[in-house]
Amino acid sequence: MTHPVPALQAHRLCAAYHQQPVLEDITLALPQGQWTAIVGPNGAGKSSLLNLVIGSLVPLRGELRILGGSPAAQRRAGNIAYMAQQENMEWDFPISVHDTVLTGRYGLMRHDPLWQRLLPRHWANPDHRQAVEAALDAVDMADYAARPIGELSGGQKKRVMLARALAQQARILLLDEPLAGVDPPSEKLILATLERERSAGRTIIMVTHDMPSARVHADNVLLINRTLVGLGTPDEMLNDTMLARLAVGTPDAMRGGARVAA
Numbered sequence: 429m430t431h432p433v434p435a436l437q438a439h440r441l442c443a444a445y446h447q448q449p450v451l452e453d454i455t456l457a458l459p460q461g462q463w464t465a466i467v468g469p470n471g472a473g474k475s476s477l478l479n480l481v482i483g484s485l486v487p488l489r490g491e492l493r494i495l496g497g498s499p500a501a502q503r504r505a506g507n508i509a510y511m512a513q514q515e516n517m518e519w520d521f522p523i524s525v526h527d528t529v530l531t532g533r534y535g536l537m538r539h540d541p542l543w544q545r546l547l548p549r550h551w552a553n554p555d556h557r558q559a560v561e562a563a564l565d566a567v568d569m570a571d572y573a574a575r576p577i578g579e580l581s582g583g584q585k586k587r588v589m590l591a592r593a594l595a596q597q598a599r600i601l602l603l604d605e606p607l608a609g610v611d612p613p614s615e616k617l618i619l620a621t622l623e624r625e626r627s628a629g630r631t632i633i634m635v636t637h638d639m640p641s642a643r644v645h646a647d648n649v650l651l652i653n654r655t656l657v658g659l660g661t662p663d664e665m666l667n668d669t670m671l672a673r674l675a676v677g678t679p680d681a682m683r684g685g686a687r688v689a690a
């Protein structure tokens with residue numbers, strides 16, 4: 429099924445921290461319902477691009493439309509689920525695995541009638557409970573539901589944070605390095621889960637350094653190193669020529685070209 433409105437559409441997008449540019453002149457479109465892997469070296473601006481998509485970073489110049497609307501509005505509407513890069517998170521909160529995943533549903537709870545929001549958690553809208561349980565099952569962490577999140581290993585935390593994103597049942601899944609630091613069985617599980625999400629029509633935008641997985645699973649690969657180096661199929665992007673270009677960044681003469689994934 430093709431969707432006329434792109435999941436993400438950027439036009440001459442630039443972003444900066446303290447006037448220091450981190451993304452420059454990015455023009456591209458990603459269709460809905462596809463899996464896009466974002467690949468680039470450390471400091472390339474990959475996480476910054478996701479921050480623009482959730483509206484926590486505002487473009488310095490240019491335009492970014494998500495599902496045809498503004499990033500902040502789409503996030504508020506519950507259309508974007510975001511899993512942050514683990515290194516950027518605090519883990520010493522006294523909160524269980526179950527409740528961590530449930531926090532992913534808080535945006536949706538705003539739509540519950542007031543009386544339901546006042547009920548104890550186990551009596552509240554069963555949709556939330558079912559979504560949390562299904563998400564924990566999907567990443568094989570149901571047995572850990574009552575454990576404090578701070579007591580889990582790195583790979584287990586990653587799976588819980590993916591469950592938190594899945595529980596939101598959003599149209600766009602935005603995942604910052606969901607495969608980093610997980611063992612091979614967990615990686616297989618996460619990739620199978622994402623395959624199912626794509627089959628259900630969701631858009632997956634995943635930052636990764638794991639090129640073999642991107643090659644096998646992604647529909648599109650977006651290469652960025654401050655500027656857009658390329659956007660195309662895994663075969664078109666993950667070859668020696670393009671990866672050499674990615675390592676050095678894009679020469680000034682090549683900047684500003686529009687790329688639209690098929």
Ligand SMILES: Nc1ncnc2c1ncn2[C@@H]1O[C@H](COP(=O)(O)OP(=O)(O)OP(=O)(O)O)[C@@H](O)[C@H]1O
Pocket residue numbers: 445446450468469470471472473474475476477513
């Ligand atoms: N909050 C911030 N304030 C100032 N500079 C920042 C901030 N966040 C990121 N940067 C800078 O922006 C640039 C891009 O960072 P970003 O985190 O987007 O890179 P990345 O591609 O995700 O890298 P990695 O692969 O290491 O996660 C880096 O030079 C970084 O130092």
Ligand SMILES: [Mg+2]
Pocket residue numbers: 474475476513604
């Ligand atoms: Mg990053």
